[in-house]
Amino acid sequence: xxxxxxxxxxxxxxxxxxxxxxxxxxxxxxxxxxxxxxxxxxxxxxxxxxxxxxxxxxxxxxxxxxxxxxxxxxxxxxxxxxxxxxxxxxxxxxxxxxxxxxxxxxxxxxxxxxxxxxxxxxxxxxxxxxxxxxxxxxxxxxxxxxxxxxxxxxxxxxxxxxx
Numbered sequence: 001x002x003x004x005x006x007x008x009x010x011x012x013x014x015x016x017x018x019x020x021x022x023x024x025x026x027x028x029x030x031x032x033x034x035x036x037x038x039x040x041x042x043x044x045x046x047x048x049x050x051x052x053x054x055x056x057x058x059x060x061x062x063x064x065x066x067x068x069x070x071x072x073x074x075x076x077x078x079x080x081x082x083x084x085x086x087x088x089x090x091x092x093x094x095x096x097x098x099x100x101x102x103x104x105x106x107x108x109x110x111x112x113x114x115x116x117x118x119x120x121x122x123x124x125x126x127x128x129x130x131x132x133x134x135x136x137x138x139x140x141x142x143x144x145x146x147x148x149x150x151x152x153x154x155x156x157x158x159x160x161x162x163x
Contacts, residue, residue: 001119001120003061003121006061006120006121006122007061009122010061010073010122013073013078014073014077014078017073017077017078017081018077020081021077021080021081021084024081024084024085024088025037025084027088032087032149032152032153033084033087033088035148035149035152036080036083036084036087036145036149037080037083037084039145039148039149040079040080040083040084040141040145041075041076041080043141043144043145044074044075044079044080044141045070045075045076047137047141048069048070048071048074048075049069049070051129052069052070053069054127055126055127056125056126056127056129056133057123057124057125057126057129058123058124058126059071059122059123059124060121060122060123060124061120061121061122062122071123079141082105082109083141083142083145085105086101086102086105086142086146087145087146087149089101090146098143098146099143102139102142102143105138105142106135106138106139106142109134109138110131110134110135110138113131113134114131114134
């Protein structure tokens with residue numbers, strides 16, 4: 001895949017994510033979804049920055065390449081969007097549902113990341129990083145964010161925010 005095609009692909013999926021993002025956030029409980037979005041952006045940015053600085057991941061094609069190590073479209077659009085939809089789908093789920101509902105989100109993401117690592121310059125895995133590490137890290141981050149929003153809801157007395 002040529003560099004131009006890779007940039008076009010990244011641009012198209014980022015625009016698609018930006019178009020879908022308001023539909024994921026602007027629904028009740030709005031406050032909860034804004035919190036999920038912000039927690040996912042912050043958490044994934046720090047995790048990504050750590051992994052890149054330690055040399056496990058490298059993004060050869062990314063916006064703001066000279067200023068930041070992270071991958072803005074993934075950290076601030078794609079991942080938060082997936083996490084919003086996961087949290088909305090599991091809003092009233094039991095623990096087993098939380099676990100099993102991870103797979104429709106994580107498996108396609110890991111598959112796309114694996115293809116991108118092998119066939120494009122969008123991402124490079126180093127130091128033994130492979131699809132299993134991506135799978136486990138995504139699972140951990142999804143469940144951690146879901147736990148954070150559950151704790152916030154417990155603090156609200158198990159009531160959904162009306163705003």
